[in-house]
Amino acid sequence: MFNLRPLFALLSILTVSSVGAQALKPYQPVTGERLLEQDSDSWLLYRGSYDSHGYSPLDQIDRETVADLEPVWSFSTGLREGHQAPPIVNAGYMYVATPQNHVLALNAATGELLWRYVRYLPDDLQQFHPTNRGVALWGERAYLATVDSYLVALDAVTGEVDWEVAVEDYYSGYYMTMAPLIVDGVVMVGVSGGELGIRGFVAAYDAETGAELWKTYTIPAPGEPGSESWPGDSWKTGGVPVWITGSYDPELNLTYWGTGNGGPWMGDTRPGDNLYSTSVIAIDPSTGELKNHHQYHWNDSWDWDEVAAPLLIDYEREGQRVKGLVHAGRNGYLWFLERGAEAIDFVDATPYVYQDVFTSVDSVTGRPEYDMSKKPGTGYEASFCPSLWGGKDWPPASFDPASRLLFIPANENVCSTMVGEEVEYSPGRAYMGRGTSENGGFYVRDGADHIGELQAWNVDTGERAWTTTFDSHNWGPTLATGGDLVFMGGTNDRKFRAFDSASGETLWEYPTNSGVIGVPVTFTVEGKQYVAVQAGWGVDAQREQNLINMSQGTNTYVPQGGVVWVFALP
Amino acid sequence: MTNRTTLDRRALLKAGLGVGIAIPTKSWAQPPNRARPQPGDWLVFDGGENSGQRITPDLLALEQRPVAALAKDPATSTLRDGSRLNRVMITRLDPTKLSEATKPHAAAGVIAFSAVCTHTGCDVINWVEDKLLMACPCHESHFDVYNGANVVGGPAPRPLAILPLSLESGSVVVAAGFTGRVGFTQQF
Numbered sequence: 001m002f003n004l005r006p007l008f009a010l011l012s013i014l015t016v017s018s019v020g021a022q023a024l025k026p027y028q029p030v031t032g033e034r035l036l037e038q039d040s041d042s043w044l045l046y047r048g049s050y051d052s053h054g055y056s057p058l059d060q061i062d063r064e065t066v067a068d069l070e071p072v073w074s075f076s077t078g079l080r081e082g083h084q085a086p087p088i089v090n091a092g093y094m095y096v097a098t099p100q101n102h103v104l105a106l107n108a109a110t111g112e113l114l115w116r117y118v119r120y121l122p123d124d125l126q127q128f129h130p131t132n133r134g135v136a137l138w139g140e141r142a143y144l145a146t147v148d149s150y151l152v153a154l155d156a157v158t159g160e161v162d163w164e165v166a167v168e169d170y171y172s173g174y175y176m177t178m179a180p181l182i183v184d185g186v187v188m189v190g191v192s193g194g195e196l197g198i199r200g201f202v203a204a205y206d207a208e209t210g211a212e213l214w215k216t217y218t219i220p221a222p223g224e225p226g227s228e229s230w231p232g233d234s235w236k237t238g239g240v241p242v243w244i245t246g247s248y249d250p251e252l253n254l255t256y257w258g259t260g261n262g263g264p265w266m267g268d269t270r271p272g273d274n275l276y277s278t279s280v281i282a283i284d285p286s287t288g289e290l291k292n293h294h295q296y297h298w299n300d301s302w303d304w305d306e307v308a309a310p311l312l313i314d315y316e317r318e319g320q321r322v323k324g325l326v327h328a329g330r331n332g333y334l335w336f337l338e339r340g341a342e343a344i345d346f347v348d349a350t351p352y353v354y355q356d357v358f359t360s361v362d363s364v365t366g367r368p369e370y371d372m373s374k375k376p377g378t379g380y381e382a383s384f385c386p387s388l389w390g391g392k393d394w395p396p397a398s399f400d401p402a403s404r405l406l407f408i409p410a411n412e413n414v415c416s417t418m419v420g421e422e423v424e425y426s427p428g429r430a431y432m433g434r435g436t437s438e439n440g441g442f443y444v445r446d447g448a449d450h451i452g453e454l455q456a457w458n459v460d461t462g463e464r465a466w467t468t469t470f471d472s473h474n475w476g477p478t479l480a481t482g483g484d485l486v487f488m489g490g491t492n493d494r495k496f497r498a499f500d501s502a503s504g505e506t507l508w509e510y511p512t513n514s515g516v517i518g519v520p521v522t523f524t525v526e527g528k529q530y531v532a533v534q535a536g537w538g539v540d541a542q543r544e545q546n547l548i549n550m551s552q553g554t555n556t557y558v559p560q561g562g563v564v565w566v567f568a569l570p
Numbered sequence: 571m572t573n574r575t576t577l578d579r580r581a582l583l584k585a586g587l588g589v590g591i592a593i594p595t596k597s598w599a600q601p602p603n604r605a606r607p608q609p610g611d612w613l614v615f616d617g618g619e620n621s622g623q624r625i626t627p628d629l630l631a632l633e634q635r636p637v638a639a640l641a642k643d644p645a646t647s648t649l650r651d652g653s654r655l656n657r658v659m660i661t662r663l664d665p666t667k668l669s670e671a672t673k674p675h676a677a678a679g680v681i682a683f684s685a686v687c688t689h690t691g692c693d694v695i696n697w698v699e700d701k702l703l704m705a706c707p708c709h710e711s712h713f714d715v716y717n718g719a720n721v722v723g724g725p726a727p728r729p730l731a732i733l734p735l736s737l738e739s740g741s742v743v744v745a746a747g748f749t750g751r752v753g754f755t756q757q758f
């Protein structure tokens with residue numbers, strides 16, 4: 001083991017000399033009101049607001065001025081793998097979470113380091129997804145969900161650990177990559193580990209003390225509603241992780257979470273609908289009660305996690321305003337639902353990429369029927385589109401309430417081949433039961449002229465407005481702004497781009513150090529607008545590139561290494 | 571803005587101690603089942619129909635998909651299953667085709683590689699049959715079994731460590747500790 005302390009001593013000394021020269025104002029505690037208000041000088045939540053719109057009304061950078069956008073500072077994280085977290089900004093203070101669970105606190109205007117938290121991870125840890133998707137702020141603390149399954153509360157001013165609690169045992173396959181969701185001093189996290197035979201849950205902790213408040217499983221135990229959809233003991237190890245931050249509706253006082261697929265991956269190992277897998281679930285943050293749900297598709301066999309949280313969008317249908325949930329599914333369908341206190345109702349669903357599995361979707365319930373020849377099973381190999389990463393994986397869509405457009409970072413023309421094999425459960429060991437298929441079980445459709453897409457859909461008409469295509473696959477989270485722009489990276493050419501939200505035309509692009517799979521944000525400092533994002537290719541984007549190289553005979557190389565980039569007008 | 575009573579303390583911390591580092595607080599004596607495989611340990615199957623059984627070369631088909639195995643201390647009957655870093659994947663290869671560097675670590679062609687990927691620590695459980703490559707399910711790193719598990723694809727930065735083997739009365743035993751560091755190395 002190497003000793004990091006001298007380095008940190010040096011860093012803190014360097015920090016001292018610069019702090020004196022900064023006009024960094026005293027830290028502003030984060031309150032429930034501030035989380036609802038979305039102050040322009042801050043980006044306090046994973047998607048900027050509880051409705052998960054990923055939208056800011058800021059408009060200094062617009063379709064005219066964006067051509068002049070330039071980097072104002074950057075900061076190297078010194079780490080490899082997936083840099084996916086949004087820089088969370090609170091009135092001048094920026095918090096950046098990285099893979100391997102570091103947190104950097106930076107001066108948002110200058111990039112100067114205020115402190116750095118480094119977690120010593122256990123050496124027997126396995127990381128299916130070496131990434132982290134951000135911190136959450138409350139009061140004077142920053143909260144981090146770690147890959148060794150701890151929830152850590154850091155003093156936002158000093159970086160000191162105020163408390164940490166074990167959420168679950170990492171050795172049994174539980175890990176966390178999401179940004180926590182905080183409502184009224186209740187810190188909620190979900191767990192990853194669907195590949196490792198976990199039983200998924202969302203748990204809540206007191207922001208002040210770290211005391212556990214509730215824990216709600218995504219798989220019912222015998223006797224609970226929905227338990228009849230799991231045979232035998234399969235509920236104990238059935239997966240259904242929750243690894244993306246939920247949305248929150250303050251009026252209904254309900255949080256909405258997307259859930260992952262069941263495990264092992266082959267549906268024939270767990271005959272039944274497997275509630276509440278591949279669903280949206282509504283949980284009361286005060287009590288943890290699971291109030292209602294909608295299952296997008298039953299008995300998954302495609303690894304189509306539906307973990308991305310739905311956007312809370314009120315849209316028009318037949319002259320009526322629907323209080324809605326909108327979700328671009330990994331299963332390739334764009335789902336429009338209605339949210340209420342008692343139920344989540346199906347409204348309509350349309351494929352937004354080529355999908356060859358569903359033969360129909362019931363017009364009342366939304367339940368799909370399958371072409372069973374496209375459903376892999378134990379000892380039965382099947383090919384299906386979209387690929388196991390779906391039409392869209394976790395990278396969040398965004399919504400511009402002015403233009404009524406929803407922006408979806410999609411992948412078209414990529415498909416998977418999968419075959420199941422028998423697998424024994426052993427704590428902490430892979431429990432996917434996926435056999436080996438040619439080319440890693442991945443292929444590009446014949447005649448495909450592109451893979452990546454940015455799509456825009458009008459939520460009121462339910463129709464697609466435009467599509468911009470990329471040769472590369474696309475793993476870019478999106479940001480929409482009042483400047484009629486959409487920001488997104490995601491391609492293998494290292495570029496971070498701004499698109500005209502009305503047409504999809506690329507108005508600006510900048511080649512960064514690595515591929516950009518981080519969530520972009522925008523904020524102001526002293527009235528000036530900035531856009532910030534992490535570059536740092538890795539995880540599934542890199543894995544898909546390997547498979548594209550294998551299947552297409554290409555040799556595309558995307559450099560790794562995390563850098564925080566901040567852009568502004570001159 | 572806020573009225574802070576703790577500002578002085580914070581100013582002080584900012585001035586000199588403003589870096590939070592997680593300090594591991596737990597410590598314990600290592601139980602024998604956590605210790606890495608030791609010379610003289612038996613090798614037994616870990617899972618499958620022969621789970622727990624001592625491994626002899628004839629129980630492994632030539633170039634078969636590697637299977638999981640664990641070391642067992644014959645003196646105390648301790649199965650070294652206390653750490654996932656102890657697990658190996660074992661197969662039988664043609665000794666004449668093994669690379670020079672790999673050969674000394676095999677016993678009658680039987681070879682054991684650390685099961686833990688050097689990328690970010692997943693279990694390397696998959697097998698590309700037509701190319702005789704061990705494959706990691708997490709990010710598709712591929713390891714060439716005839717060449718010391720050298721990396722031939724994917725993000726793994728170095729080969730899987732080998733657990734050197736020898737034969738004792740026809741059964742496979744551990745000849746020496748792992749040839750290299752097991753698992754991934756934390757960055758930074």
Ligand code: FES
Pocket residue numbers: 127687688689690691692706707708709710711724725726
């Ligand atoms: S952990 Fe094996 S390839 Fe990443």
